Amino acid sequence: MSATNRQIRLAARPVGDVKAEDWEHVSAPAEAPGPGQFAGRTLVISLDPAMRGWLDDRPSYLPPVGLGDVMRAGSVIEVTASNHPDFRPGDHVVGAFGVQENVVSDGKGALKVDTSLAPASTYLGALGMPGMTAYFGLLDVGALKEGETVVVSGAAGAVGTMVGQIAKVKGCRVIGIAGGPEKCALLTDELGFDAAIDYRAGDVKRALREQTPDGIDVYFDNVGGDILDIALTRLAMNARVVVCGAISQYNNATPVKGPSNYMSLLVRRARMEGFVVFDYAKRYAQAAQEIAGWIGDGRLKVKEHVVKGTVDDFPETLQMLFRGENVGKLVLELA
């Protein structure tokens, strides 16, 4: 353990886009674990679109990150010293340890992971929150049935790549919406999506109409905005719209664009439903085991976008999410 602990703290609440000056880069003293605690060094940090929401001071499913607090983030650490009976030096542990080099924890919400089965980063992606989000959002909230048509936006992201592939495992027709020809090629050529629509390339409405002749049974929304509105025009009877995220709206300084076409929920006897993955915590282990099985037999491919650097690279790496520069799960791996 180094004598100092480099940390990224929230300095100011961003208005619109997050700016460099909204963060504070701090060298704090590295702490030793107290009774019942363990210490560890960070291996890899998760970057998630939801982080933008955590920076705003408004009621949500988690309290906002406090001004001056270490930025909240999932990460995998290696235990370096322990006074905790369940964690030993050398253990790899996933938890909400924050954007910092060194961690001291009482083990609450922390989970040991086996990095001989999958790389540490995968416990932040396919086997972590994005994987759980895709699994429970699609199968529980979306109540997906074999043979249905699934459309997912943000399809090349951490959650989207999982949603599409799980829907394929379940015998569905899958259309992904993503930005740019490279992402679209990845979806169809590598991940087995039936079709991909490049929202930057032109008429999304027409493309979606062509690709969903029988309508959409499950629309899994990661983006909100205009694409949500277009998807609402294509709902099949009794469709389910799974509200997972709205990345197109997170940096708005102006009010969120609500879905003008929401009355199609009436015409199509459809529902739009939100969820928070934490509610499914008791079933994570079972879901992760099932996903690991699909990875093992080659039916599901893990896509990760690994940036190597230091915690000081966190602010700039976070911006990649909002510029759509990542493919699959974005993580910051510490050198």
Next chain:
Amino acid sequence: MSATNRQIRLAARPVGDVKAEDWEHVSAPAEAPGPGQFAGRTLVISLDPAMRGWLDDRPSYLPPVGLGDVMRAGSVIEVTASNHPDFRPGDHVVGAFGVQENVVSDGKGALKVDTSLAPASTYLGALGMPGMTAYFGLLDVGALKEGETVVVSGAAGAVGTMVGQIAKVKGCRVIGIAGGPEKCALLTDELGFDAAIDYRAGDVKRALREQTPDGIDVYFDNVGGDILDIALTRLAMNARVVVCGAISQYNNATPVKGPSNYMSLLVRRARMEGFVVFDYAKRYAQAAQEIAGWIGDGRLKVKEHVVKGTVDDFPETLQMLFRGENVGKLVLELA
């Protein structure tokens, strides 16, 4: 039967508000019933907010009213002549007979009603589509449970008065949102609502916060627009938003205002669901019987707004709905 049949036909598709010149007043010859048909004279005609949607040429749950066609409307008629085995002269029959003085029908979708048990108009209101809409929307789509908090907008209308009263029968706390002090007084003083909020009187958001300290479990929306958006800020965990109508948006010439606060569906693990009452047709009889029982034992009051006139008064009477001038079910009773 008179020799002529006065009819109101759709002359032009309205843009924004419906104007007098969008209608054509026609004196057609009165027809005699053919084989398997019956003829009747119209007693009372239903006026419904949904009618505005039927005038637009866009896909919906029913085809639009054709240009030059008799305006679609529910009505109760008295049979005057019949070649149909199930209907005899003197029978009172409810059906989608249109805005016209005289009707010829093959009996499809027509139902005999007993006007000794309830006035004809009630078969267009509490025991008709508005009653069915309230019953199935609240109990099936809204999955209402005893002790929950229910908020209904358009609360003094045909559906709203029923929603609130059914929720009271089911042991819920009920808040109605309506326009003007008279309507609000009706809700609390006569219909047993726990509270009423006058949306014309000021700060709806603050009033709703005060009246729903534990949040809203079921929000039954008849109006859309700003009030839907405010209600979304007050959802309790696992809330249900029942999408029944959006009268504030029906006359828009500009795009519908979508609900900016829809992401509260995620934070609150809530769902927003639409429905069309026709899907419940097989259960109408059972629901009507239950509602009739509540009326009979005084737990539910029937509110009707009866305009007496001729079919020529239909266009002006319809406007009353959009100006919020009716209290309870609006009908046009023919002299």
